Amino acid sequence: MGFYTLISIENEGGIMKKKNIIALILFVFFLVNIIAIIIPVFVRAEDNIKVKYNNKIIKSDVAPIIHNDRVLVPVRMIFEAIEADIEWNAKTRVVTIINGEDTIKFTIDSDIAYVNKTKHKLDTVAKIISDRTFVPLRFIAENSGLQVDWSDKERTVYLNDKEDEEKEEVKKNYLLDISAKDDEITLTFKNEDITFNSFSLSEPLRLVVDIDNCIRDTKKEPEIDSDFYKTLRYAQFSNDPIVVRLVAELNEKVEYDFKVKDNKLTVKFYEKGEKPSDDEDEEDIEDEEIIYKEPVYNKKYPTVVLDPGHGGSDPGALGEVDGEIILKEKDVNLKIALKVYKILKEEKINVYMTRGKDVYLSLLERCEYANKKNADLFVSVHNNATENPETSGTMVMYAYDTKKEGYDISGEEFAKIMQKHLVKATDAKDFGPRKNASLYVVKNTTMPAVITESLFITNEEDREKLMDNKYINDIAKAIANGIIEVLDI
Known part of the structure; x- marks a missing residue:
C-alpha cells in the first residue's frame, strides 16, 4: 500500500499547513504500527481455515479465528451443525451449550469452563468479537463426544462422531413377580440384566425405585404386613424410555439397602443405625469360593488391580447442594482410577480394573477378580462421607498389620x-491410615490391599476439589506414586 501526500504552500499560513500535514502523516504511521501489533492477537483466518463435520464443510458468514494458537469458532456455526442447543445469558455473560446429556458452560473472557458441573481450566478463553461469540473448538468438540483432527496442509479442522464401541441393542427385561415381607421387598425378573435407580421423597416419606428397560408383566398385589412400610405400588411408569416404577410409603425414617442376585432385586429395610456399612462382611464366604493361587511378588513385571468403588445402581456417597445431587461418588472413583490406570501403564506395570465403566459389581466379584489375576497389590478407590458436613480430610484403610504369605x-x-x-x-x-478388619474387599483379597478415601464428598471444600480436574489429576498421581513406591520400581 502506498501513501501519496501533496503538499502545497500557497499562502502565508503555508508553514502551519505543512506542520499539520506532517503531524497527520506521523499519526497514520503510528496507527498502522498499532494495528500491526494488535492483529496477531486475533488472527482472522477468513476463508483460509475450514471446519468439516463428518466430511461436510460447515458454512458460516463469519470465519473462524486463531487465538493463542487455538482455533476459535462462532458458537452457532458448530452447534447448529450438530443440532445442539445454545443459551446466552447477557447479564452473566455465560454461554451454555446443551448436547444430549452433556452441558458445557463458558463465561466470556474466563479461563474456567464447566462440563456437567465439573470445572476445567482452559488454555484459551471464549471471546466476543464483532458481536459474535467465539469459543475454543477443540475443547468443546472433545467434550461433546466428537473426534477432532487438524490438517495443517489443508488448514482444515475435521470433526467426526466417535464410534460407540459399546453400542448394543437394548435388551428388555420383564417384571414377573413381586413379594413383600416385613423387612424385604423382592422383585423377580425374566433375566439377570437388572439396572435401576432409587431416590426418596418426603411428605409422605417414600422410597422410589425405577427399573430401566423393563416391562411390567404381572398384576400381583402383595399383602402388606410390615413395620417399615405402609403401602406398596408399582406400575409401567414410562414407555419411552421403558421404566417400571416401584413406590413404597415408609412408616418412619428407616435405612435400606439393595441386593441383586441372579434375576432378583431385593430391597432390605433396617431400623436406623442397624444397616451394615457397604464394606462389612455381610455374608461369610467359604474358602473354596475364592480362587487362590500361590502369591508371587513380581518386581520385574508387577500386577496391580484397581477397584473403582460402587458403580451402576450403587452411586456410593452423594454430594448435594440444596437437595440437588451434584456429584456421585461412583463417578469420581472411576475418573480417578482411570487416570491411575493410565499412569501405571506408562510405567510398564500390568494393571487391571475391576470395572472400566458405570456398572454394578458385588464385593465378592471384585475380590475374585483380583485373586484370579494373582495381583501383587490391590487398591480400592473410594471417597468418604459423613453426616457432619464440616468433616474433611483424607485416609487410607487396611485390614491387616501383618504380611500376607508370599508378600x-x-x-x-x-x-x-x-x-x-x-x-x-x-x-x-x-x-x-486406619485399620478395619471387617472391610470386605481388603479382607478377602489374597494380596496386600488398601482402600483409599481421598476426600469427603459431603464437605463443600473437599467436594469442590473432587469437581476440579487439577485435584483429580493430583489424587491420581498420588495413588500411582504410592503404588510405584511400594513396588520399588
Whole structure:
C-alpha cells in the first residue's frame, strides 16, 4: 500500500499547513504500527481455515479465528451443525451449550469452563468479537463426544462422531413377580440384566425405585404386613424410555439397602443405625469360593488391580447442594482410577480394573477378580462421607498389620505409604491410615490391599476439589506414586 501526500504552500499560513500535514502523516504511521501489533492477537483466518463435520464443510458468514494458537469458532456455526442447543445469558455473560446429556458452560473472557458441573481450566478463553461469540473448538468438540483432527496442509479442522464401541441393542427385561415381607421387598425378573435407580421423597416419606428397560408383566398385589412400610405400588411408569416404577410409603425414617442376585432385586429395610456399612462382611464366604493361587511378588513385571468403588445402581456417597445431587461418588472413583490406570501403564506395570465403566459389581466379584489375576497389590478407590458436613480430610484403610504369605509388605505398611502421598496431594487433614478388619474387599483379597478415601464428598471444600480436574489429576498421581513406591520400581 502506498501513501501519496501533496503538499502545497500557497499562502502565508503555508508553514502551519505543512506542520499539520506532517503531524497527520506521523499519526497514520503510528496507527498502522498499532494495528500491526494488535492483529496477531486475533488472527482472522477468513476463508483460509475450514471446519468439516463428518466430511461436510460447515458454512458460516463469519470465519473462524486463531487465538493463542487455538482455533476459535462462532458458537452457532458448530452447534447448529450438530443440532445442539445454545443459551446466552447477557447479564452473566455465560454461554451454555446443551448436547444430549452433556452441558458445557463458558463465561466470556474466563479461563474456567464447566462440563456437567465439573470445572476445567482452559488454555484459551471464549471471546466476543464483532458481536459474535467465539469459543475454543477443540475443547468443546472433545467434550461433546466428537473426534477432532487438524490438517495443517489443508488448514482444515475435521470433526467426526466417535464410534460407540459399546453400542448394543437394548435388551428388555420383564417384571414377573413381586413379594413383600416385613423387612424385604423382592422383585423377580425374566433375566439377570437388572439396572435401576432409587431416590426418596418426603411428605409422605417414600422410597422410589425405577427399573430401566423393563416391562411390567404381572398384576400381583402383595399383602402388606410390615413395620417399615405402609403401602406398596408399582406400575409401567414410562414407555419411552421403558421404566417400571416401584413406590413404597415408609412408616418412619428407616435405612435400606439393595441386593441383586441372579434375576432378583431385593430391597432390605433396617431400623436406623442397624444397616451394615457397604464394606462389612455381610455374608461369610467359604474358602473354596475364592480362587487362590500361590502369591508371587513380581518386581520385574508387577500386577496391580484397581477397584473403582460402587458403580451402576450403587452411586456410593452423594454430594448435594440444596437437595440437588451434584456429584456421585461412583463417578469420581472411576475418573480417578482411570487416570491411575493410565499412569501405571506408562510405567510398564500390568494393571487391571475391576470395572472400566458405570456398572454394578458385588464385593465378592471384585475380590475374585483380583485373586484370579494373582495381583501383587490391590487398591480400592473410594471417597468418604459423613453426616457432619464440616468433616474433611483424607485416609487410607487396611485390614491387616501383618504380611500376607508370599508378600514383602503388610497392609499397614502399604496404607502408610499411600496416606503419605495422598496428604501431600490433597493438602487435606491427615486422618492417618486406619485399620478395619471387617472391610470386605481388603479382607478377602489374597494380596496386600488398601482402600483409599481421598476426600469427603459431603464437605463443600473437599467436594469442590473432587469437581476440579487439577485435584483429580493430583489424587491420581498420588495413588500411582504410592503404588510405584511400594513396588520399588
